[in-house]
Structures are given as C-alpha cells and as structure tokens.
Amino acid sequence: MKKVSVFLMLCSVLSLQAQLRNNDVYEVTEMDNSRVRSEIHIPDIDGYKTLKCDFHIHTVFSDGKVWPDIRVAEAWQEGLDAIAITDHIEYRPNKETLKGDLNESYKIAKRAGDATGFMVIHGTEITRSKPLGHLNALFISDAMPLDVEDPLEAIEKALQQGAFIMWNHPGWPDDKSTLYPVHEELIKAGKIHGVEVFNYMEYYPVTFDWSKNNNLAFMANTDIHGLINTDYGAGNKIRPMTLVLAKERSVESIKEALFAKRSIAYFHGELAGKQEHLKALLKASVKIRIINEKRAEVTNISDITYRAVSGNNLYILPANKTVLLTIPGPETVFTVENCHTGNGEKLTVTVSDFDI
C-alpha cells in the first residue's frame, strides 16, 4: 500500500514537471538551462571577496556577433560576478543598421544585469594602431565625449569621468609586446592603471614585469566577439577572467579594488599577480590536516589545480581533491609553477607559511 502511494506521488510530481502549463501545452522544464548557473570555486581571501570578472567584451554595437543581453546571460551562467561592455568607439561595422549611441550596448546589458542581479560595468575601447594600440576605459558615465580625433584626449575625457584605464593585448597584432614611450609616459603620469597580461587565447610574459614594476593591475579577459561557448567550448575549458579582491560585492567596490591594484589574472589554470595576493589565494585554497609526524592530508577546495616544485619533487594539488603527502621540513621552499609573479618568476612558499 505504502509502495503504491509513493509511486502515485512520484507520478504526480513527474506529470507536474511535464505539465506546467495546461492540457494543450506541455513544458519540459528539465530542458531549461537558462536559469542554471555553474559555480566557480575560488575562495575569498584576507577579508576580501574574490569576484570573477571579465573587463573586455564586444557586442554587435561594435564588431561583436551577439546582442548585449546575451553577454550577461553567458557570464551569469558561467559563474562570473561582473562584466564590462567595452565596444569600440571607432570601429562599428553595424552602425548604419543599429540605432543607439555609443552607450546603447551598455544600457541594454545593464537592464539584463539588473533583472538577474548581475553587475554590468560601463566601458568602451579606444582603438588606435600601435604604438598606442587599444585601451579600455572602464567605469565611465558617457562614452560620447571620448569620440575624438586625438586618442590622448579621449583618455583625458575618460579620466575626467573617473575611469580606470586598461592597456589591452600589448602583444597584438604584431606578436611583439613593446612598451613604447607613449605608454611609459602614460604610466608615469598615472593614466594607465592596468594591463591585460592575458587576452582571448594568448598571454604576454613580459607584461608580468610591467605590472610588477609599475604597480599596474594584472588582468585577464576574453575580448570575446563571438559566442563564449563557440570560442571556449563547454566542459573543463574555462574562460579567462580577472579575479578582483573587493571589499564587497558592488561595482563601486570593484572599481576601488582595481585602483588599489588588488587583482589576479586567471587563465587556463595559470595565475599571474602580486606575490602577496597569490600567496593569500593559495593559503585560502589549501587546507592541511596532519595525520602523523610524516604524513598530512592536503585538501584543495578551489577549482584551480596548483603545481609546486621543491628540488626534484613535484607536488600536484588537484582542484577540489584531497591528496596524502609526506610532510617536508618546515623551511622547505616550494616554487608554485602556475603562479606567476614576474616574467620567469614564480610564487615561492614554505610549509611554515600555512596554518597547520
């Protein structure tokens, strides 16, 4: 009797799931993935929230292939916390077809973001050939005044709006990462605040040193033009992102954190950032339980697999897994191979850096 009633209950639940509308229209609710979000597990550190952001995104309002609200849906579903819409000012192949000024793509994306509680940042891309190259102005209030002949004037107009200026893809399109005098002057004057050490599918090792030596924010972004899933695919390939160490979950807080240069570039399992930030992230990701004087259980609670080397020994801490390890001496120095602090420089830690 009991079995029968459980069966009937199950049937009624199933029929409810398949008949959410009425007898004429059956909706297969399980097929709806639009309200399902993947979670990226990267822990908060040192009292800051670790926000997953993409500060370089195009739409049909410049040379992208998709409508702005799709950008929000993609990023929300993939577990990000914020995106910036950064359509080119100077290159808009669809401008005869589409209505709206230089702020339109942001406005459309912002409306979509507000509907899901997702943060959308107002940005734009100032686009010139090298030596200046491309620069994103983030946290602007109006892109229209930036539409001027002289790119240095455009930067000034953005700065007047309180913008954060990011130097985009320094190694593109000529496969040379060159720090030209114009960049040196802008950096010296505090008019470039961050640099893309990673863009789309390529990174520029020399820029790790620029960030380190000039105190620029380390950034990794997609610069996506097509669909995220078309370019990066599904499965375990994860889009590049900038991890921002923000005081709270808000656009203002992201802005404050970027100007304070609290960011880490995260791309294809690699991290680039300041030694102190990378060390704090590693410490927050790794939990150690001592079993006896020789062995410990090490749990990596993050989605980032860490690879560390000490002498001839390679230690791999797989994402979201626990491994049994022989405890090395407290002062043994490890080089964390996938944590870049400079060009050819890696994060170094000792066992005594961890809370055991």
Ligand SMILES: [Zn+2]
């Ligand atoms: Zn560009």
Ligand SMILES: [Zn+2]
């Ligand atoms: Zn771009």
